[in-house]
Amino acid sequence: xxKADTMSQLNQAKAAHLQWVQRAYMLMFxxxxxxxxxxxxxxxxxxxKWLYNECQELCLxxxxxxxxxxDIERLHLQLHNSYFEIYKIYFEEDKKRFFKKLFKKKKxxxxxxxxxxxxxxxxxxxxxxxxxxxxxxxxxxxxxNARRFHK
Numbered sequence: 572x573x574k575a576d577t578m579s580q581l582n583q584a585k586a587a588h589l590q591w592v593q594r595a596y597m598l599m600f601x602x603x604x605x606x607x608x609x610x611x612x613x614x615x616x617x618x619x620k621w622l623y624n625e626c627q628e629l630c631l632x633x634x635x636x637x638x639x640x641x642d643i644e645r646l647h648l649q650l651h652n653s654y655f656e657i658y659k660i661y662f663e664e665d666k667k668r669f670f671k672k673l674f675k676k677k678k679x680x681x682x683x684x685x686x687x688x689x690x691x692x693x694x695x696x697x698x699x700x701x702x703x704x705x706x707x708x709x710x711x712x713x714x715x716n717a718r719r720f721h722k
Contacts, residue, residue: 577714580625585707587617592700595654598661599693611658613651622647629710633717639710646703653696660689 594609610616614623622644630637660681681689 574714574717577625577629578711580621581707581711581714584618584621584626585704587621588700588703588707591616591618592650592696595657595693595696599657599689609654609658611651611655613648616651619647619651629714633713636710636713636717639706639713643703643706643710646699646706649699650696650703653692653699656692657689657696660685660692 591609594604598604598609610619613619622640626640626643630640
């Protein structure tokens with residue numbers, strides 16, 4: 572494992588995470604998205620694929636990285652749980668309307684309570700994202716200082 576490649580992968584994963592959060596934000600403010608463009612499953616987003624593959628190898632480089640990676644995984648799951656709550660509000664299927672189910676589009680309008688609940692979940696998502704980014708920075712520092720890396 573080469574340090575420069577690993578750091579580059581970590582930076583790309585962080586950027587993918589931030590893009591995912593940005594899409595959730597855009598959904599909240601009226602942008603239309605297909606249901607699958609913001610993955611609910613934590614293993615299906617680009618960051619999750621990195622976390623459950625390349626990132627697991629980092630635990631072999633540094634014992635202290637194991638704890639940080641575990642924290643990152645916990646935060647990542649929390650993010651997806653918060654997003655799932657938002658998703659249910661925006662993409663909830665109306666069993667009374669066949670065409671809405673067929674096209675699976677975002678609801679055209681939400682009531683006041685739905686908007687309020689979605690905003691609360693988004694604030695949780697945003698706060699969790701901030702902690703995740705901090706943990707990623709800690710991981711970067713640990714890896715930068717790790718001696719078991721090939722340069």
